[in-house]
Amino acid sequence: MQKKISSIPFSGTPEQEARLKEVIAKNIDDPGAVMPVLQEAQEIYGYLPIEVQTMVAEGLGVPLEEVYGVSTFYSQFALSPKGKYNISVCLGTACYVKGSGDILNKLSEMLGIEAEECTPDGKFSLTACRCIGACGLAPVLTVNDEVYGRLTVDDVPGILDKYKDA
Amino acid sequence: MFRSNVLVCGGTGCTSSNSLQIAEKLKEEIKAKGLDKEVNVITTGCFGLCALGPIMVVYPEGSFYSMVKIEDIPEIVEEHLLKGRIVTRLLYQETVVEDTIKSLNKTAFYAKQKRVALRNCGVIDPEKIDDYIARDGYAALGKVLTEMTPEQVIQTILDSGLRGRGGAGFPTGLKWKFAAGNQADQKYVCCNADEGDPGAFMDRSVLEGDPHSLIEAMAIAGYAIGASKGRVYVRAEYPIAVKRLQIAIDQAREYGLLGEDIFGTGFNFDMELRLGAGAFVCGEETALMTSIEGKRGEPRPRPPFPAVKGLYQKPTILNNVETYANIAQIILNGPEWFASMGTEKSKGTKVFALGGKINHTGLVEIPMGTTLREIVFEIGGGIPNGKKFKAAQTGGPSGGCIPEEHLDVPIDYDNLLAIGSMMGSGGLIVMDEDNCMVDVAKFFLEFTVDESCGKCTPCRIGTKRLLEMLDKITKGQGTMEMLDEMEELCEFIKANSLCGLGQTAPNPVLSTLRYFRNEYLAHIQDKKCPAGVCKDLLEYTIDREKCAGCGLCSRKCPTQAISVTDYTAPGKRRPALEIDHKKCIKCGACMATCKFKAIYKA
Secondary structure, three states: OOOOOOOOOOOOOOHHHHHHHHHHHHOOOOOOOHHHHHHHHHHHHHHOOOHHHHHHHHHHOOHHHHHHHHHOOOOOOOOHHHHHOOEEHHHHHHHHOOHHHHHHHHHHHHHOOOOOEOOOOOOOEEEEEEOOOOHHHHHEEOOOOOOOOOOOHHHHHHHHHHHHHO | OEEEEEEEEEOOHHOOOHHHHHHHHHHHHHHHHHOOOOEEEEOOOOOOHHHOOEEEEEEEEOOOOOOHHHHHHHHHHHHHHOOOOOOOOOOOOEEEEEOOOOOOOHHHHHHHHOOOOOOOOOOOOOOHHHHHHHHHOOOHHHHHHHHHHHHHHHHHOOOOOOOOOOOOOHHHHHHHHHHHHHHOOOOEEEEEEOOOOOOHHHHHHHHHOOHHEEEHHHHHHHHHOOEEEEEEEEEOOHHHHHHHHHHHHHHHHHHHOOOOEOOOOEEEEEEEEEEEEOOHHHHOOOHHHHHHHHOOOOOOOOOOOOOOHHHHHOOOEHHHHHHHHHHHHHHOHHHHHOOHHHHEOOOOOOEEEEEEEEOOEEEEEEEOOHHHHHHHHHHHHHHHHOOOEEEEEHHHOOOOEEEEHHOEEOHHHHHHHHHHOOOOOEEEEEEEEEHEEEEEEEEHHHHHHOOOOOHHHHHHHHHHHHHHHHHHHHHHOOOOHHHHHHHHHHHHHHHHHOOOOHHOOHHHHHHHHHHHHHHHHHHHOOOOOOOOOOHHHOHHHHHHHOOOOOHHHHHHHOOOOEOOOOOOOOOOOOOOOOEEEOOOOOOOOOHHHHHOOOOOOO
């Protein structure tokens, strides 16, 4: 999938940088360190702007090209920031055959953004995710860590309303 | 000692509907009633019947409470746990027969199952190693290390007939034998827990419900091939599984069951977790090993096979979670016991994740050779809302759709291949008359196009071209020549792709072309989608006899495509409305708002 690369200026704090340096120092002897370090870096910054990838590359002594290759290869790595509320709609087969595609379309229509995008106010982002394994509740979506299951298209406005003023 | 044990499912399905809060509330209420010395609350792995979650079972009675709500807890504690009166109203109704309660094992869902890989799921607390040991845990490792030679272990696995549960069905013992035969200063035992098949969750359930069975089996494999290091590659999207597996590894180390000089035999084995980052191709063995090395998870040509050069160029074996979950049982019960289950060439049991249009969504483990009909209609409870069965999809994006005419084929590796599908990791998605098979084929192709790593051309470009043709067909722009082109391209991709992803990617297209060709023809020749799924081929129409003329739909219509006619149906006060098909964008808003069910799509 083509990754959306953010144009929002990078705004990392010195604390975040110190934490990243710690993570790099902890993993520097591991021959397969790039992935685990990027995973922790994403936890620290919420996404992986090119500035963070550069720090990882320099810290581990790996070419930036290799780090960038990894960050663009795996779907878990986000190159643009997520909204305050990230809505993930499961597009696993079990959810899809029960209509999760329609739910994604409805959300996209109501929020005015496509999947993998963030609303201009930074409030909502929309993701089409792979199976989260809650197939018994299909179709399923998550808002941050909150799970909503057994959905129909009509449930979408109510769910959005819960977060609009939050 | 407790007089009563309450088991609450802590698998992902049930925790998604708040089972952990239910367990907390239970403990609170039990304490408030002063029963905390008598009644024990245990959070277990998956019971399998996910459709009825959250699930809770009270022993010794075996009362099976389903779809439990937090509000129900005080009543269950007060009535059942304090006064001993089972709250029949809240039980899984199939277990209630007039005034008596039927054993869970006699219900349709459980009666035909045989739990080997899942034997501890929903039985023990996965975060307690003592629970696992009490169920003969680590006895197989002890037996292997103290009574058997590595050759005997491999022979036992060979004799059992166990084949890889990850998809291709390669004999596990043979894989071990190859790796054991290669000399090296370091060898690796790897586990594929990167369950990428959308709609499959059997490996996750084992990790969440019985993580020690994996650790024990990997240590046994380490002894058999002469490896001292293990790596588990697990999906980062499975946070509960990752957490429990890490707890289990730490406990096993503390008990001396991992680490140096295990059971005082001089055998060393330790293991680590590696988190995947979401790439379907990493289910392929060489890609997985490249990913463990921290690189882009791209496959490489074989040979050399991993048994010769795998992780970090050392001899390596890779098995999937379910395969490992069988190992300890084979060692303890003997290969003859295992081989007594199943069909001639596929021994033992197989776990399937039942999903889609089926009443009992969940996890089932059945002996090989069970028919699809038994799984769907007996264990699975059939199709909801009285709809008609259309197809069962196995093997995920690598598999195919099985039509009704093959429902009675006994399921095993070879039979599934013969009817154009494959075992895969065990996802089994049921589809009914409302699912369009062209759309399903397109769905899987979108997935493979997305997940193709791009290294080899047949897969990268071939799947994209296939998807473009499918897309045209679903939009009514298909031609008859396209069907032949698609078939030719499918064969080409299968024959020329580098790894299993590309080699199997055309299967969803080929199997739907084979069994549901009439649906393709309807899209191409009649420009119709018989199931009413493909938006571009639908027309929304107002039934003027049913329309009350309320105007709700015309207010909802985003393109003002609905207007008033001069016809008023008998018994209605206002004239009926109609849809201008030129303006209609087929969003379906009108149909969703109509209170008189006067709008239909076809």
